[in-house]
Amino acid sequence: MSSSQNPPQTRTAAALVSRRRDAQAAVDRVHEAIARLHREPAPVTVAAVARRAGVSRTFLYTNPAARTAVETAKADTGQQSRHPAVHQHDQHEATWRERALNAENGLKTANAEILAQRNRIGELLGRIRDMEAEWSEEAIHRITTENTTLKQRVRQLTTDNRNLDERLTAARSNLRFQDRRIADLETRLADPTTIQRSPI
Template identity: 50%
Template sequence: MNTSRTDAAVRARRQATQEMLQRLQTALVTTARDHTPVTIAALARTACVSRTFLYQNQQARALVEQATRTSRTHPGISNSRARTQPVWKERALNAEEALVQAQREILTQRTRIAELLGKIRDLEHDLPEGSLQRIVTENTTLKQQTRQLTQDNQRLQERLASARQNNRFLDKRVADLEAQIAHYLTAPPPSP
């Protein structure tokens, strides 16, 4: 049974690897067609694969190296342009991606804040006038009562501990007294 699971897992992993290689090839074709420089980050983003995959998978690494060699020898791009364009293009793409992600996060946060403010307003509208002050006063009173009950509980715990200690002392004292009079109770009565 474990062998069948292992075989299934291996097949699934191979299938996923083949799909990633296919996406990488498609990205490389697009890169070559657009005459854009080959960079690992751009390929990973375009092919929807991780950079680690591009570095660690032998087939992927071979495809990237071949595309890099081809793009370097491409006559349409000069060497100086080929060296500077990837850096700036990479930075621009990273900046665009970060900007889009930040805008999405801001929109999500604004939506969440609006929902929470709406809930607060709904709760405030449901309360009659003056009830907010009444609730604050009741809350303060309850806190004071809780504090008082906590102090009372602590005092009672201390009294209970003292009472138990007194009880142990008295039990010991009773046992000592019983031991002292025990020989009188078990001794034979005096002869007349």
């Protein structure tokens, strides 16, 4: 009876050995795939490892050695990828901190300037109120009327001045004409041919 059961047991043992050998070979390919992903570098994911190792995703989840290798690789990759992210985050934080400080300084300067302008405006408004208090409405009306009268007087004087200029120009022209006539008469009187002797 034992001799009739040996062949099936032998075949089962051989199948188990072959299955373990195939599983170990698959695990080895998983390690090689993870190593290649690290060298590239590329993110370690279940899909990427399964594709590189030529195994199914189910194998990666059900085989303890393969699952441990993938989880360890993913953890290592995540730890390494966090360092550049942390560094970049620190750089961004430093940049924003510097911008915040610059904005704060600019805000302080702007507030100081606004306060100075408000003080200046208050001072000028005070002067205006003092001036308004010194001048009554009647005085302002009188000054406005006098100003209007002075403007009209200026316009009249401007017109008179223009008329005087025109008259002066005409007088100078007449004077030049008279000078030419006098010079002509003097020339004629000095010419002997123009003198007529009276009879004796």
